[in-house]
Amino acid sequence: MEKIIIRADTLKKFAKDVLMKAGVCEGASECVAEGLVQTSLRGVDSHGIRLLPHYIRGVKGGRINPNPEYRFKKTSPSSGLLDADHTFGHAACIEAARLATGLARDAGTGHVAVYNSTHFGAAAYYALEIARNDMIGIASTNTDALVKTYAGRRAFLGNNPICVAAPCEGEAPFCLDMATSVVTFNKIRQLREDKTRAPEGVGADKDGVETTDPDKITTLLPIGGYKGYGLSLVVEIFCSLLTGMPYGPNIPKMFEASMGTKRMLGQFISAIRIDCFQDAGVFKKRMSALMNELRAEPAMDMDIPVQVAGDPEKRTDRVRSKQGVPLKEAEYAALKDLGKEYRIDLEGL
Amino acid sequence: MEKIIIRADTLKKFAKDVLMKAGVCEGASECVAEGLVQTSLRGVDSHGIRLLPHYIRGVKGGRINPNPEYRFKKTSPSSGLLDADHTFGHAACIEAARLATGLARDAGTGHVAVYNSTHFGAAAYYALEIARNDMIGIASTNTDALVKTYAGRRAFLGNNPICVAAPCEGEAPFCLDMATSVVTFNKIRQLREDKTRAPEGVGADKDGVETTDPDKITTLLPIGGYKGYGLSLVVEIFCSLLTGMPYGPNIPKMFEASMGTKRMLGQFISAIRIDCFQDAGVFKKRMSALMNELRAEPAMDMDIPVQVAGDPEKRTDRVRSKQGVPLKEAEYAALKDLGKEYRIDLEGL
Numbered sequence: 089m090e091k092i093i094i095r096a097d098t099l100k101k102f103a104k105d106v107l108m109k110a111g112v113c114e115g116a117s118e119c120v121a122e123g124l125v126q127t128s129l130r131g132v133d134s135h136g137i138r139l140l141p142h143y144i145r146g147v148k149g150g151r152i153n154p155n156p157e158y159r160f161k162k163t164s165p166s167s168g169l170l171d172a173d174h175t176f177g178h179a180a181c182i183e184a185a186r187l188a189t190g191l192a193r194d195a196g197t198g199h200v201a202v203y204n205s206t207h208f209g210a211a212a213y214y215a216l217e218i219a220r221n222d223m224i225g226i227a228s229t230n231t232d233a234l235v236k237t238y239a240g241r242r243a244f245l246g247n248n249p250i251c252v253a254a255p256c257e258g259e260a261p262f263c264l265d266m267a268t269s270v271v272t273f274n275k276i277r278q279l280r281e282d283k284t285r286a287p288e289g290v291g292a293d294k295d296g297v298e299t300t301d302p303d304k305i306t307t308l309l310p311i312g313g314y315k316g317y318g319l320s321l322v323v324e325i326f327c328s329l330l331t332g333m334p335y336g337p338n339i340p341k342m343f344e345a346s347m348g349t350k351r352m353l354g355q356f357i358s359a360i361r362i363d364c365f366q367d368a369g370v371f372k373k374r375m376s377a378l379m380n381e382l383r384a385e386p387a388m389d390m391d392i393p394v395q396v397a398g399d400p401e402k403r404t405d406r407v408r409s410k411q412g413v414p415l416k417e418a419e420y421a422a423l424k425d426l427g428k429e430y431r432i433d434l435e436g437l
Numbered sequence: 438m439e440k441i442i443i444r445a446d447t448l449k450k451f452a453k454d455v456l457m458k459a460g461v462c463e464g465a466s467e468c469v470a471e472g473l474v475q476t477s478l479r480g481v482d483s484h485g486i487r488l489l490p491h492y493i494r495g496v497k498g499g500r501i502n503p504n505p506e507y508r509f510k511k512t513s514p515s516s517g518l519l520d521a522d523h524t525f526g527h528a529a530c531i532e533a534a535r536l537a538t539g540l541a542r543d544a545g546t547g548h549v550a551v552y553n554s555t556h557f558g559a560a561a562y563y564a565l566e567i568a569r570n571d572m573i574g575i576a577s578t579n580t581d582a583l584v585k586t587y588a589g590r591r592a593f594l595g596n597n598p599i600c601v602a603a604p605c606e607g608e609a610p611f612c613l614d615m616a617t618s619v620v621t622f623n624k625i626r627q628l629r630e631d632k633t634r635a636p637e638g639v640g641a642d643k644d645g646v647e648t649t650d651p652d653k654i655t656t657l658l659p660i661g662g663y664k665g666y667g668l669s670l671v672v673e674i675f676c677s678l679l680t681g682m683p684y685g686p687n688i689p690k691m692f693e694a695s696m697g698t699k700r701m702l703g704q705f706i707s708a709i710r711i712d713c714f715q716d717a718g719v720f721k722k723r724m725s726a727l728m729n730e731l732r733a734e735p736a737m738d739m740d741i742p743v744q745v746a747g748d749p750e751k752r753t754d755r756v757r758s759k760q761g762v763p764l765k766e767a768e769y770a771a772l773k774d775l776g777k778e779y780r781i782d783l784e785g786l
Contacts, residue, residue, distance in 0.1 A: 163545065163713040163714070164544060164545025164546075164710065164713045165514045165515065165543075165544045165545055166514065166515040166544045166545040166546045167545035167546060167709075167710070167713040167714065169714060194514075195513060195514045195515045195544055195545075196512060196513025196514060196515040196516035196544075196548070197513075197515045197516060197546055197548055199545070199546055199709065199713075201714045224674070224675075224679075237731060237734050237743055238743070238744075239736055239737060239738070239741050239742070239743050239744065240731075240734040240735060240736055240737065240743045241734070241735045241736065241737055242734070242735065244730070244731055244734055252671045252674075254674050254678075262670070262674070264667040264668070264670065264671055266661075266664045266667060266668075270661055289638075296737050311660045311661025311664050311665065312615075312619055312660025312661055312665060314744075314746070315615045315660050316660065316661060317746075318613040318615060318745075318746035319613070319615075321611070321613065321727075321731075321745060321746060322601045322613055324727070325573070325601075325603050325611070325724070326573075328727075329603075329715065329720055329723050329724060329727070330573075330709075330711070330714040330715060330720070331714070331715075332714075332715050335723075335727055336727070336730070336731075360516075360548065361513065361516070362679070364512040364513045364516040364548075365512065365516065365518060365550045365679040365680070365681075366678065366679060366680075366681050371678055371679070374678050374684075375674070375678060378670075378673070378677075378678070378684055378685070381593070381685070382586060382589075382593055382670075382685075385586050385589040385590070385591070385593055386589060386590045386591065387588055387589055387590065388588060388589065388590055388645050388646075389588070392588050393588070394586055394587070394588050394589045395587075395588065395663075396667075396670060397663070397666075397667035397670060
């Protein structure tokens with residue numbers, strides 16, 4: 089199957105135009121378009137441009153507020169709460185990243201709990217935004233129930249992702265962006281399409297029994313058994329409890345819930361100024377040295393070199409920034425349909 | 438084999454007396470004794486009282502400074518660096534936990550990077566100290582190379598533990614204290630003693646090949662493959678880079694290095710005031726509700742109820758607080774030997 093490839097700046101202009109024609113304010117449209125395209129460039133297609141039609145449905149249905157009035161309350165020199173007013177998580181969390189960065193500038197570190205939010209796409213977008221300022225960025229979100237409770241039969245917690253980004257010398261920041269399940273549910277969907285069995289230890293069926301049949305997998309297994317389950321709970325504490333949002337099974341589902349239902353998601357964003365601990369230049373040099381030492385470690389397989397978190401995304405970003413973002417036919421068709429609806433010609437941009 | 442059981446207060450008095458007779462100042466002796474016994478009470482025997490003879494060797498050999506002069510430098514309203522002056526990690530990190538708590542009182546959150554430190558035992562000791570103040574406590578440490586690099590042949594990073602503790606209503610704080618490897622090396626040692634094969638996916642031999650033969654296992658596998666490896670690197674960034682300490686293979690080994698070698702470890706301790714985000718009383722009520730909902734989830738096996746992180750430790754703590762701490766014969770003999778050396782009668786206390 090031939091893939092359609094579209095330049096990133098075209099995709100971004102298209103996404104922003106569509107969002108604005110759907111009634112989304114310019115500030116939020118810019119953040120969402122930038123976040124989706126940056127994520128697609130980095131190869132994280134599950135959270136990239138393919139979600140645009142879903143989000144537009146959310147705006148139309150009333151789930152997502154296209155014209156938010158943020159309310160930020162600074163609660164101490166290093167902390168604050170941001171009411172996202174049910175707008176795009178992308179827009180609210182870029183706002184939170186900037187607020188956290190601002191707090192950190194004065195107080196050394198900044199921590200912003202975001203409430204009344206919606207899906208924020210890839211956590212890396214916010215952590216990387218912070219890392220640009222010689223700070224360590226941390227971003228996490230709660231998600232709806234998906235990961236099998238350790239020793240339990242069914243899902244209660246989500247696969248609650250955590251992202252940490254730290255600046256380096258001479259290359260893009262280190263960036264670990266990981267869910268607390270072994271694989272994502274998108275991976276299971278892909279295995280279903282490909283009629284391929286899942287590896288052992290990634291999923292369980294409706295009764296909680298582990299299975300490799302992707303059609304039977306309804307819940308994902310956490311990394312390291314009780315450890316990943318514990319990490320999910322830590323994310324839930326930050327993103328559901330510190331934000332005052334619902335937790336676990338009380339969180340409306342992304343795809344199954346009605347498009348009029350507010351998601352009520354919570355996110356937690358932190359910024360840590362490096363120069364409050366070490367000289368930022370020395371830190372960045374040591375980061376790059378550490379990463380290069382790891383990359384030079386002897387590999388098990390000559391053809392698979394040792395990498396550090398974020399390396400595959402950096403490589404894909406380099407390629408796609410030059411060549412464009414490849415889209416599957418169905419994804420391309422869905423974007424074309426959106427374009428038709430809002431009279432924006434994806435190819436004419 | 439019958440186990441010897443000793444009351445916690447006896448063990449603590451013994452440990453403190455031995456430390457002081459070995460020349461350790463009273464402040465550090467109190468912290469180490471309290472940390473070791475609290476850890477044994479919670480059932481984390483690998484990091485409990487059995488380490489006392491090892492630490493005394495460290496004091497004698499010059500690795501551990503028995504009379505530290507801490508130097509704390511506040512670098513912003515919410516951050517600071519603590520020079521541990523090569524004393525016990527237990528003492529330095531309780532100091533850091535108090536400093537972080539103090540910073541958080543004024544600035545909302547507090548973050549202390551500890552350098553020139555040594556082994557700090559169980560990370561939970563520090564996170565729990567912070568959680569007593571209606572704050573979320575976070576503690577982590579770097580460790581010497583032990584975990585197989587993902588796609589690599591050998592170990593570079595340690596199994597760098599992370600601990601997060603959060604207060605609850607009506608019970609001891611939630612506490613996740615986890616290394617980033619699937620199992621600890623102590624588990625492998627135990628399997629060797631018991632002549633039992635290891636489970637799949639926990640260890641690899643000197644060439645990096647996975648094996649279930651505990652005698653051949655030299656490196657541990659990270660949880661979730663590249664995810665646990667990435668988490669280890671995050672801990673390394675906080676504990677080695679923000680502290681200015683060595684990383685990975687440059688960290689002198691706990692047991693193999695000479696007892697005169699300074700460990701040069703780094704730790705990172707954070708305190709986050711809950712009332713900067715939500716009412717602390719409401720937060721604690723919701724924490725307990727969330728944990729109880731998880732515990733009431735349907736279990737796969739009727740005999741193994743669903744638990745949350747820290748539940749096994751809380752249960753052991755309740756039992757051992759009443760009945761005492763069980764010691765293996767060899768551990769008991771080693772403590773008796775220490776007692777003989779310093780003329781302290783473990784049984785007469």
